[in-house]
Amino acid sequence: MRIRISHxxxxxxxxxxxxxxxxxxxxxxxxxxxxxxxxRVDLSDNCLVHQHEDAFGNITHAFTAEGPFSTLSVSVEGExxxxxxxxxxxxxxxxxxxxxxLRETDLTQADASIVDFAETARAANGGDTLALLHALLAAxxxxxxxxxxxxxxxxxxxxxxxxxxxxxxxxxxxxxAAARQLGIPARYVGGHFYRADGVxxxxxxxxxxxxxxxxxxxxxxxxxxxxxxxxxHVRVAVGLDYLGAAPVRGTRYGGAGESLKVxxxxxxxxxxxxT
Amino acid sequence: xAAAFDEMKGQDGGVRPAYGELARxxxxxxxxVLDYRRREAELIFRRIGITFAVYGEADAQERLIPxxxxxxxxxxxxxxxxxxxxxxxxxxLNAFIKDIYGAREILRAGVVPDDLIFRNPxxxxxxxxQPVPHDLYVHVAGIDIVRVDADTFYVLEDNARTPSGVSxxxxxxxxxxxxxxxxxxxxxxxxxxxxxxxxxxxxxSVAPVSASREPxxxxxxxxxxxxxxxxxxxxADKLGVELVEGRDLFVKDEIVYMRTTQGPKRVDVIYRRIDxxxxxxxxxxxxxxxxxxxxxxxxxxxxxxxxxxxxxxxxDDKAVYSFMPAIVKFYLGEEPLxxxxxxxxxxxxxxxxxxxxxxxxxxxxxVHGSGxxxxxxxxxxSKVAIEQFRAKLxxxxxxxxxxxTLALSTCPTCVEAGVAPRHVDLRPFVLTGxxxxxxxxxxxxxxxxxxGSLVVNSSQGGGTKDTWVLDG
Numbered sequence: 001m002r003i004r005i006s007h008x009x010x011x012x013x014x015x016x017x018x019x020x021x022x023x024x025x026x027x028x029x030x031x032x033x034x035x036x037x038x039x040r041v042d043l044s045d046n047c048l049v050h051q052h053e054d055a056f057g058n059i060t061h062a063f064t065a066e067g068p069f070s071t072l073s074v075s076v077e078g079e080x081x082x083x084x085x086x087x088x089x090x091x092x093x094x095x096x097x098x099x100x101x102l103r104e105t106d107l108t109q110a111d112a113s114i115v116d117f118a119e120t121a122r123a124a125n126g127g128d129t130l131a132l133l134h135a136l137l138a139a140x141x142x143x144x145x146x147x148x149x150x151x152x153x154x155x156x157x158x159x160x161x162x163x164x165x166x167x168x169x170x171x172x173x174x175x176x177a178a179a180r181q182l183g184i185p186a187r188y189v190g191g192h193f194y195r196a197d198g199v200x201x202x203x204x205x206x207x208x209x210x211x212x213x214x215x216x217x218x219x220x221x222x223x224x225x226x227x228x229x230x231x232x233h234v235r236v237a238v239g240l241d242y243l244g245a246a247p248v249r250g251t252r253y254g255g256a257g258e259s260l261k262v263x264x265x266x267x268x269x270x271x272x273x274x275t
Numbered sequence: 276x277a278a279a280f281d282e283m284k285g286q287d288g289g290v291r292p293a294y295g296e297l298a299r300x301x302x303x304x305x306x307x308v309l310d311y312r313r314r315e316a317e318l319i320f321r322r323i324g325i326t327f328a329v330y331g332e333a334d335a336q337e338r339l340i341p342x343x344x345x346x347x348x349x350x351x352x353x354x355x356x357x358x359x360x361x362x363x364x365x366x367x368l369n370a371f372i373k374d375i376y377g378a379r380e381i382l383r384a385g386v387v388p389d390d391l392i393f394r395n396p397x398x399x400x401x402x403x404x405q406p407v408p409h410d411l412y413v414h415v416a417g418i419d420i421v422r423v424d425a426d427t428f429y430v431l432e433d434n435a436r437t438p439s440g441v442s443x444x445x446x447x448x449x450x451x452x453x454x455x456x457x458x459x460x461x462x463x464x465x466x467x468x469x470x471x472x473x474x475x476x477x478x479x480s481v482a483p484v485s486a487s488r489e490p491x492x493x494x495x496x497x498x499x500x501x502x503x504x505x506x507x508x509x510x511a512d513k514l515g516v517e518l519v520e521g522r523d524l525f526v527k528d529e530i531v532y533m534r535t536t537q538g539p540k541r542v543d544v545i546y547r548r549i550d551x552x553x554x555x556x557x558x559x560x561x562x563x564x565x566x567x568x569x570x571x572x573x574x575x576x577x578x579x580x581x582x583x584x585x586x587x588x589x590x591d592d593k594a595v596y597s598f599m600p601a602i603v604k605f606y607l608g609e610e611p612l613x614x615x616x617x618x619x620x621x622x623x624x625x626x627x628x629x630x631x632x633x634x635x636x637x638x639x640x641x642v643h644g645s646g647x648x649x650x651x652x653x654x655x656x657s658k659v660a661i662e663q664f665r666a667k668l669x670x671x672x673x674x675x676x677x678x679x680t681l682a683l684s685t686c687p688t689c690v691e692a693g694v695a696p697r698h699v700d701l702r703p704f705v706l707t708g709x710x711x712x713x714x715x716x717x718x719x720x721x722x723x724x725x726x727g728s729l730v731v732n733s734s735q736g737g738g739t740k741d742t743w744v745l746d747g
Contacts, residue, residue, distance in 0.1 A: 021526060021569045023557045048528050052575065055403040062572045064527045095403055100393040103400075154561070240400070249557045251568035253525070 001082050001231045002037070002269040003194050007205060007262075008075035009248055014257025016068030022250030025190065025237035026076045027059040032091035034235060039078030045069060056244060057093030058237040067255065074248065079269050080234045087228030089210055089218040089235070098212035101185035107241040108188075110177040111158035118178035129184060129213050133221060136178050141226030144171045148203070153242060168207040168224040169242050175209045175223045176241065185212040187238055189220065190245040192266045194232040200267040205247055208233065234266075279682040280424045281696050282347065291425075293350040293745055296461045297687075301345070306693060312454050313344050313689055319450055340443065341738035346451060346458070347686045347699060347720040354465075354716050354744040357420065357428060357703065360613035362712045363603060365416050365705045368435055368590050370606035372412040376402045376586060386605050387598050391622070392589065396643065397436075399551060399586035401558055405575045407584045408483045409709045414582035415474070415546075416705040417441075420613070420718075422684040429616045429681065431700065433599070435583060435590035437548050440719040441704050442506040445470060445513070447719075447741040463746040465716035471513035473706055473713040478514075478544045480708035481580050486543035493517045493533060495524070495547040497565045507548050516546070521553075526569030529576040544580045545570075551585050593642045593676045594620050617679060621672040630677040631668065634661050637677040638729075639668065652729060654680050683729055686740065688722055698723045700731045701742065716744035 007026060028036050043049065045065035052060045065072060104110075110118065121139060125132040147165040157177040160170035172188055179186035186209055193206035208222035208229060220229025229235075239245035252258065280286065283294040290298040320339055349357075374381050375398070381387050392398050417438025419431040448467050452459055475492065482490035496507035498520050511518035517533060524533055524542060532539035547554065553563040558571040573579045589595060597618035603611040619626040619637075630637060639651040651664040668675055685696035703718030720740040721731035731737040 019525075019527075021557065023569070023572065050529055050572065050576070052572070055401050055405065062529070062569065064569065066527075096400065097389060097393065099390055100400060102390075103394055103396075243561060249561065251556060 001194065002079055003082060003192070003232075003234055004077075004079045004265075004267050004269040005192050005234060006075065006077040006265045007192070007247070008073060008264075010071060010073040010261045010263075012071050012259045012261070013069075013252075013255045015255050016070050017252045017255025018067045019064060019253040020067070020072055020250060021064045021253075022062070022074070022248055024061040024074060024248055025054075025058050025245060026074070026247050027061070028078075028080055028191070028234055028236045029057070029059060029093070030091070031089065031235070033083040033085040033089075033231070035081040037079040037081055039076065039080075042073075042075045042077075044071060044073040053093075055095060056238055057095060058239070058245065067253075082231040082234060084231040085229075087220045087230075088216060089220055089229070092218070092238075098185040098218075101187045101212065101240065102180050102183070103240055104180065105241045105243070106156065107154075107243065108157050108173050108177045108180065110181040111161070114158060114161050114174060114177050115181055117161070118181040121178070122182055129211075130216070130219075132182065133179065133184065133211050133213070133219070136175055137221045137223050137228075138226060140171050140175055140178075140223040144174065144223075146224065153246070167204070171223045172207045172209045173241060175221060179209070179211050186210065187218075188241050188245050189235055189238050190242075190247060191236040192234040192264065193222070193225070194234075194266045194268065196232065200265050202264040202266060204262055205236070205264055206233070207242070207245075210238070279696070279698065280422065280684045282422070282684050282686045282699075283696075285425065293348045293353075297346070297348060297458070300458060300461065301687065301694060309344070309689060309694075316342050316344055316450055316454055319453070320446070323446070340733045341724055342447060342450070343688050343697075343722055343724075343738050343740045344451070344454065345687050345689055345694065346741045346743045347701075347722075348462075348743045348745065349717075351465075351745050356612070358714055358716075360428070360611075361418055361703055361705050361714055363607065363609065363612050364418060364430065364433070364599070365413060365707055365712060367599070367603040367606050367611075368413050368416065368433060369411060369707060371602050372435070372584070372587055372590060373410050374606070375589065376405070376412075381602065381605055384605065386601050387595070391592075391594055391598075395589055395592055395595070397586070397588035397592055399589075401571065402584070402586040406577065407574075408577060408580045409481055411481055411707055411709065412584035412587050413590070414477055414481060414584075414707050416707070417702045417719075418613075418705060420701045420703065421616075421681060422701075423681055424684075427614065429614045430596075430599070431616060432593070433590050433596055434702075436588040437550070437583065438702070438704065439503045439506055439548070440702055441470060442509045443739050444704070444715075444717065444719045444742070445509075447739055448717075451741040462743065465744040465746050467715045467717050470704070470715045471510065473715060474510075474546075475514050475516070477706040477708035477713060478546055478580075478582055480710050481582060482543040483577055483580055485578060487541070490543035491533070491541060492544040492546060493519045493524075493542050495519055495521070495545050495549055495567075497549045497553065501548075503548060510546075514546075521549075521564070521566045524567045524570075526567060526573050529569075529573045529578050531567065531570065531573050531579045542579060544582060546582050551588065554581075554585065591643075593618070593640055593644070594622060594673075597676060616681060619677040621668060621675040621677065626677075627668070627672045630675075631665060633677075634665060634668075636680060638680050639664060639675055639677045641674055642676055643674070648734070652680065655727075655729075680729070683723075683731075686720070686722065688724070688738075688740070690724070690726075695726070697726070698729050698731065699740065717742040
């Protein structure tokens, strides 16, 4: 599938800031089943952008824009050719052994109820890791109601699990917390998802998890959609949790009254987009 | 536990040579004079305001660390041994940290287990594969040393994160020179006053290659609410560098600048006394207001040196510590000159079983702990305390190590009833620059003021002493 993606983040300031510093993780890389045909990053401000690669192999862009300005926009667009790999992720840059992805982070710490949830799944599925992960996937897809209201970017897995509500970030954190609790290395993936229902305009990027299974390697699990990853998933950045893969991390000097608009469009290339 | 070795009286009760003059003087000086000087010292400390805060106490007000006026003395020959051992240890620490963030040879060789590193909260994945200026990580190390007899020193802890306490070393010396000039005239004591010069030389030497010929060094503090703020301002003053907080710095195009009244000034070396977690909200804790947004990008671009490097806390981990003898051998091909205290790693089943059976005779510590918090001293603990600890240990064995209770050496110390032996340790400060390793002779001697107590931490009722290394 050839997927065309545009992702624009626009900040508006009532009182213009004197400067904004950001680090972006918005640029996908090639791996088996994913080929980036073209991709570009644009800033509304005319400043130097420094491209690097972080320790996890993600491409980062860092910049400091000097104000004052009342709007700042960061947009990326490009096309990615994908193939279904049955969820198996290979050909990626791996700088760490899978065991690193058993680390606990603040956002993915398993509390007693997540431990309980994970252990219940283990009791029902025994020693087969793949079956166990599919059970977690199905259970979370069933139990967590998609709701953009109650959670935010700093919501932890435990908080979202208690609410049984959240967005893809939350359900992914819960999945990761549960998998790590079971001794299965798991990580956070930020990216995009092409919807089969033809809706191309989205309010945010997508997120899912990858878990490491012996003999299979990394496998993508999308608990929001209750599926393994497919040709509809475009993988952009990976981390221990949202913070490690966040599309934008930034800070503002001065200014006030910031509002943020994110516009994401994921469509099949060469197909007329329906919005 | 055997009787402790007294550094003045030695094993046989005679006075050891280094203490000859001091013992004579202690014999001559009237008790009220000693007491008067002791109170005078306290007054001076209060006046200069050298205080610290104790975390976790309801009235976390600033406290004075008790200062003991009787110096601790080491012979030149003793110091030479320590100096060699410390230099070796810090070289190994630097090689180790460089390796685990780089080639990971020690892990591949199976000398240190993978998961001890990769699952360690003090390991910073973000540093992996990222070069640091001059390949140096631990510019300032505080190595805690204890002594058990005339010839045996052990390293108790490595502090490679942000070791503190050096201001006490300097203040203690200054006060002793003011109060006891007659003692100084009777000894040839190696100076410590040059520590700030040595520190500045070290920091300057590790500036990035792109820095100007006179690198701009600053000291980054979390601010006045930090328990070591006094030390931060004291050191900045002695070094003659700017004391800055995160908000005084900013990053533009991967270069760090300091805001000044004359406009932005480039910063080359940051002696940071702020934990990794708070350094840069764009890389670590997003809620940190103490750090500098974008600092890590500047660091990874090689445009600024952080001293110490990010991620050095891995060496402070007490389970990692237990591998230090093997680490020294692995990188230097040498036998370690300084011993490690034998350590049981509760993460290993056999070790745990032994520890659970011997809790009453062991010291059990948290691997990530510091400041003497969260530890059990078996021989001194009540049955209830031991049982509580046993439960903790069983729930999370990975978080603990255990060591035999060492009979720390004692030194004569002023107490209510006159002069009596009290247990001590020593924290020398080891500076590693691009050119060489520098250690001022001495360090911070901490003393457990309570009779029989082995806990020297200031947060637990410990005091400090001036440490004299005799010249020649």
